[in-house]
Amino acid sequence: MIEALDLWFSYGDRDVLKGVNFRAKKGEVTVLMGRNGAGKTTLLLHLNGLLKPKKGKLIVEGKKIRYTKSDLKWLRRKVAFVFQNPDDQIIAPGVYQEVAFGPVNLRMGNVEEIVKNSLKAVGLEGYENRLCSTLSGGEKKRLAIASALAMNPDYIVMDEPTAGVDAEGFNSTVEIVEKLKEEKGVIVSTHDLDFARAVGDKFVFMDGGKIVYEGDSIDYELARKCGIRTFFSGELVVVSHDGTIPDGDFDFIAAMGVKAKKRVEKEGINLDIASATLERSILRALEGHSVLLVCSAEMLHVVKREVSKFPVNVKFLASLESYEEKAIEVKDGSKNSLL
Ligand SMILES: Nc1ncnc2c1ncn2[C@@H]1O[C@H](COP(=O)(O)OP(=O)(O)OP(=O)(O)O)[C@@H](O)[C@H]1O
Numbered sequence: 174m175i176e177a178l179d180l181w182f183s184y185g186d187r188d189v190l191k192g193v194n195f196r197a198k199k200g201e202v203t204v205l206m207g208r209n210g211a212g213k214t215t216l217l218l219h220l221n222g223l224l225k226p227k228k229g230k231l232i233v234e235g236k237k238i239r240y241t242k243s244d245l246k247w248l249r250r251k252v253a254f255v256f257q258n259p260d261d262q263i264i265a266p267g268v269y270q271e272v273a274f275g276p277v278n279l280r281m282g283n284v285e286e287i288v289k290n291s292l293k294a295v296g297l298e299g300y301e302n303r304l305c306s307t308l309s310g311g312e313k314k315r316l317a318i319a320s321a322l323a324m325n326p327d328y329i330v331m332d333e334p335t336a337g338v339d340a341e342g343f344n345s346t347v348e349i350v351e352k353l354k355e356e357k358g359v360i361v362s363t364h365d366l367d368f369a370r371a372v373g374d375k376f377v378f379m380d381g382g383k384i385v386y387e388g389d390s391i392d393y394e395l396a397r398k399c400g401i402r403t404f405f406s407g408e409l410v411v412v413s414h415d416g417t418i419p420d421g422d423f424d425f426i427a428a429m430g431v432k433a434k435k436r437v438e439k440e441g442i443n444l445d446i447a448s449a450t451l452e453r454s455i456l457r458a459l460e461g462h463s464v465l466l467v468c469s470a471e472m473l474h475v476v477k478r479e480v481s482k483f484p485v486n487v488k489f490l491a492s493l494e495s496y497e498e499k500a501i502e503v504k505d506g507s508k509n510s511l512l
Contacts, residue, residue: 174198175220175252175328175358180229182215189215190226191382197360197375199327202350204369205362207379208400213362214257216379217330220360221252234327250279253321257332259313268292268308268316269301275324291319294352296345311342318349328358335368347371364402366391366484392481404484409458411480412490413470418442419490424462427454429476430469437467451479458485 175197182190189212197203197220205213218224219231222238222245231238233251238244256262265271272288281287292298295315300308308316314334321329334346343365350372353359363369369376369391378386380399386392396403412418414432418440425445428434437444454466468476473489480487 174232174234175360176230176232177216177219177226178230178232180216180219180231181227182219182224183227184215189382190219192229193379193382193384195377195384196387197328197358199356199358200354201374202354202359202361202372203375203377204373205360205377205379206364206369206396206399206401211379211399212382213379214332217254217332217360217362220328220330221254222248223254250324251326252328252330253324253326255317255321255329255331255334257334257336259310259317262317262320263305263313266304266306267301268297268303268305271305271316272319272323275320279324281325287323287325291323294322295319295349311338314338314342315345315349322353326357328360329353331359331361333363333365334361335363335365343368366396366401366403390482391484393484394477394481394487397486403486404459406485407458407460407462407464408486408488409454409464409466409480410488410490411466411468411473411476413473414467415470416490418467419465421465422463423465425454425457425464426467427464428467429454430472432469433467433472442467451476455480455483455485458487459483 177193177195180190180193181188193216195216205216207213215224219226222240225240233248238248263271265274269288272291273284276284276287288301292300295318297312297315297319305313305316318331335343338346347368350359350361361372374389376386376388376391377384378395378399378401385399386395393403410419410421414430414436426442427450428437428444429450450466454464458464466476477489
């Protein structure tokens with residue numbers, strides 16, 4: 174396991190990591206998300222010792238890193254880093270030399286075999302004699318992964334591996350990551366929700382230099398609060414049966430629960446979605462419609478939990494005390510702005 178404990182880091186006098194606690198395990202893909210400037214790359218650069226924290230600890234496979242030459246050498250064999258821009262990483266003129274560079278330096282045996290297998294793992298078999306400069310952007314990204322793989326690390330850290338790749342590149346990156354996690358731990362940062370959903374086992378959101386969420390699924394409401402780009406969708410407005418029904422031009426109006434149905438009857442509102450309400454309401458919103466869902470107060474927590482599993486824009490007009498508030502500090506201070 175990689176563990177970062179209470180990590181602090183600043184560029185100059187500006188704190189960029191503010192007490193980060195982060196964990197990533199072997200056999201899992203840990204996805205790190207957050208708005209631009211949240212501190213994702215800075216955190217990732219700590220995981221193989223490319224940056225040293227001002228305060229806090231990095232523990233890898235139970236070993237506390239002391240930032241001595243020998244510890245860093247050990248760490249970099251355990252944890253490989255793949256840069257967002259492959260040109261920051263590729264140093265050799267030819268593909269063979271590039272992938273062989275690490276294994277030769279580490280005096281690993283059978284370099285030819287290692288290069289061949291590493292290139293094969295990223296779908297670049299037969300590229301040995303190509304010049305790196307002649308590869309496409311997507312191929313360079315895969316070459317950078319092959320170079321990292323060649324050192325046979327236990328963990329691979331990738332900074333935005335799908336940035337700038339086409340559909341084919343996306344699919345092959347997903348395949349590579351899925352394959353890698355069979356034997357290794359993979360940590361990726363991404364703004365790509367499709368990629369996060371395709372590969373992620375654990376999801377970690379960062380905001381303002383802090384971890385604000387860690388879970389097995391993406392909490393979409395929270396994602397939006399943290400400035401994470403989500404899918405385009407219509408809007409689902411949820412109001413409690415005892416709340417104020419908003420004036421608005423909704424495409425659909427739905428009610429959930431007996432009290433909610435009574436309330437809309439009393440108001441003389443015609444319901445557009447009568448049964449299987451929550452699911453249908455979410456679906457309509459995902460299709461791009463604006464939907465008003467009137468909900469019995471005691472069901473609000475269920476609605477909140479369920480909608481957070483979908484990439485739908487949701488706005489709660491319901492009374493706050495009706496459900497548990499998730500504690501999150503958002504950078505701009507707009508705590509509970511959606512509620
Ligand atoms: N070398 C540096 N010198 C000074 N400031 C830096 C340096 N690198 C990053 N920063 C600043 O630190 C903050 C965090 O940057 P970081 O690259 O870690 O964010 P990020 O979450 O990876 O962002 P993005 O999604 O845009 O890649 C930003 O405000 C950035 O401008």
